[in-house]
Amino acid sequence: MAQTILYNLFQLLFVLGFAPLYAGVMSKLKENVQSKRGPSVLQPYRDLWKLFHKDEVVSSEATWIFRAAPYLVFVVPLFVTSLIPVLTDYPLAFAFMGDMLAGGFFLALGGFFAALAAVDTGNPYGPMGASRTRMVGFLVEPVFMIVFFTVSFVAQSTIPYIVQQKWVASPTAFFSPAHILLLIAFLMLILAEGGRIPVDNPTGHFELAMIDESKGLEYSGRGAALMKWGGQMKFLVLTCIFLNVLLAPWGLATDLQFGHILLAIPSILLKIFLFTLNLVMIETSLAKLRLFRISEFLGAAFIISVAAMIASIFSSGVV
Amino acid sequence: MVNARAELIYGLNALAAGLVLLAAFGMVTTRQMQGVLRFLIVQSLFVAALAFLIGFNRGSIDLLALGCIMIASKVITIPWVLRRMLPRDLYERREIDQLVNIPSSLLLALLLAIAAEFLVGPLVAAFPDPVVHANLPIGMAGLLIGAYSLIARRDLRRWFKER
Numbered sequence: 001m002a003q004t005i006l007y008n009l010f011q012l013l014f015v016l017g018f019a020p021l022y023a024g025v026m027s028k029l030k031e032n033v034q035s036k037r038g039p040s041v042l043q044p045y046r047d048l049w050k051l052f053h054k055d056e057v058v059s060s061e062a063t064w065i066f067r068a069a070p071y072l073v074f075v076v077p078l079f080v081t082s083l084i085p086v087l088t089d090y091p092l093a094f095a096f097m098g099d100m101l102a103g104g105f106f107l108a109l110g111g112f113f114a115a116l117a118a119v120d121t122g123n124p125y126g127p128m129g130a131s132r133t134r135m136v137g138f139l140v141e142p143v144f145m146i147v148f149f150t151v152s153f154v155a156q157s158t159i160p161y162i163v164q165q166k167w168v169a170s171p172t173a174f175f176s177p178a179h180i181l182l183l184i185a186f187l188m189l190i191l192a193e194g195g196r197i198p199v200d201n202p203t204g205h206f207e208l209a210m211i212d213e214s215k216g217l218e219y220s221g222r223g224a225a226l227m228k229w230g231g232q233m234k235f236l237v238l239t240c241i242f243l244n245v246l247l248a249p250w251g252l253a254t255d256l257q258f259g260h261i262l263l264a265i266p267s268i269l270l271k272i273f274l275f276t277l278n279l280v281m282i283e284t285s286l287a288k289l290r291l292f293r294i295s296e297f298l299g300a301a302f303i304i305s306v307a308a309m310i311a312s313i314f315s316s317g318v319v
Numbered sequence: 320m321v322n323a324r325a326e327l328i329y330g331l332n333a334l335a336a337g338l339v340l341l342a343a344f345g346m347v348t349t350r351q352m353q354g355v356l357r358f359l360i361v362q363s364l365f366v367a368a369l370a371f372l373i374g375f376n377r378g379s380i381d382l383l384a385l386g387c388i389m390i391a392s393k394v395i396t397i398p399w400v401l402r403r404m405l406p407r408d409l410y411e412r413r414e415i416d417q418l419v420n421i422p423s424s425l426l427l428a429l430l431l432a433i434a435a436e437f438l439v440g441p442l443v444a445a446f447p448d449p450v451v452h453a454n455l456p457i458g459m460a461g462l463l464i465g466a467y468s469l470i471a472r473r474d475l476r477r478w479f480k481e482r
Contacts, residue, residue: 175330177337177453184341299422300348303429307340310433
C-alpha cells in the first residue's frame with residue numbers, strides 16, 4: 001500500500017518534470033518542420049525559472065479569484081494525474097478515488113477559474129478570451145461525456161485503469177469502428193482543449209485572435225509561471241489519457257518493481273514523441289479555423305463520438 | 320490459429336466499415352468541391368478494401384472482381400469525369416451553397432445513421448455473420464447520407480437543372 005502511494009507520487013513528479021519538456025519538444029519540432037531553427041527544447045524550463053524569479057504585479061481591481069486561480073490551474077492536472085495510468089499498468093493507491101468523469105470535471109474546474117480570473121481584472125481582452133474559451137469549453141464537454149459513456153459501454157467501467165485493459169484484449173476490440181471513431185473524436189478534443197492549431201494558435205500573440213492564451217495575459221511573475229506550467233501539465237495529462245488509456249497501453253510497468261517503473265519512463269516518452277510528430281504534422285498542415293467554424297469542428301467531434309457510441313451499442317448486441 | 324486470422328479479418332473489416340462511415344460524415348462537413356471529391360475517392364478505396372477483405376476471406380472471385388470494378392469506376396473514372404465536366408468556377412469557389420448549414424446537416428446525418436441501424440436491425444438479426452453485423456448498417460447509413468447530400472447541395476442541383 002505504502003509502495004503504491006509512493007508510486008502515485010512518483011507519477012506526479014513525472015508529470016511535473018516532463019510537461020515543460022513536452023511543450024519544448026513540440027515547439028522545437030514544429031519550427032524544424034517549418035524549416036526554422038526554433039528555441040531549445042529546454043526553453044520552457046528557462047521561462048519558468050525566469051518567471052518564478054520575477055516580481056508579481058496584480059491589478060488593484062483584482063479580487064481573491066485572480067490570486068487563487070493560478071494555484072488551481074496548477075494543482076488540477078496533478079489531481080487528474082493521480083487517477084490515470086501514467087507509468088503503471090495496474091491501479092495505484094488513488095486510482096479508485098474517481099473515474100474519467102471526475103478527471104473531466106477537475107480539468108473543467110481549472111478552466112472555469114482561469115476564465116473567471118481573466119474577467120476579474122477588468123482588462124478588456126481578458127473577458128473576450130474568457131468568453132471564447134467558454135464557448136470552446138461548452139462545445140467540448142458533451143463530447144467528453146459521450147466519449148466516456150462509450151468507453152463505459154465497452155469496458156463496463158469508467159475507471160481508466162480498467163478501460164485500458166479492455167481495449168487491447170483482442171484485435172477485434174482494437175479495430176472495432178467504435179474504437180477508431182472514439183480515437184478520432186478524442187484527438188479532436190485534445191486539439192481543442194489544448195488550444196492547438198485548428199482551434200487556436202498557441203504561439204499567436206495577437207490579443208484579438210487569442211482563445212486559450214488570453215487567460216494568462218494579466219499574470220506576471222509566479223502567477224504566470226504557474227498558469228504556464230499548469231497548462232503544459234494539462235496537455236501532458238490529456239496526452240497520457242489518449243495514449244495510455246485509449247490508443248496504445250503498451251510499455252507500461254506491469255509489476256511493483258521500482259526498476260520497471262523507471263524503465264517505463266523512456267518507453268512512454270518515446271510514445272509521446274511519436275504522438276508529437278503526428279501532432280506537429282496536423283499543426284503545420286492545417287490553418288487556424290475562423291471563430292465560428294470552431295463550432296463545426298467540435299460539432300464534427302460530437303457526431304463522431306455519437307457514431308462511436310451507436311456502433312458500440314449495436315455491434316455489442318445490447319439492442 | 321485459423322480463428323485468430325478470422326478475428327483479425329473481422330477486425331480489419333469493421334475498421335474499414337467505420338472509416339467508410341467517417342468519410343460519409345466528412346463529405347457532409349466539407350464545403351469545397353475538391354474536398355468532397357477527395358472524400359469520395361477515400362471512401363471508395365475503403366469500400367474496395369472491404370470487398371477485397373471479404374473476398375479474400377471467403378475465397379470469392381466475384382467479390383475480388385467487384386473490388387477491382389469499384390477502384391476502376393469510383394476511384395479513377397468518376398472523379399476524372401467529374402473533374403472534366405463540372406464548370407471550373409464550381410471548383411474555385413471556396414464554399415458550395417447548401418440548403419442547410421453544416422452543423423444541422425451533421426446532426427441530420429447522425430440521425431440518418433441511427434435510422435439506418437434501426438432499419439436494417441431485423442435483417443441483421445437474421446444473419447449470425449459478424450461481417451453482416453458490421454457492414455450492413457454502415458452501408459445503409461452511407462446510402463441515406465448520400466441521398467441527403469444530393470438534396471442539400473444547392474449548386475449541384477442548379478447545375479443539373481441547367482443541363
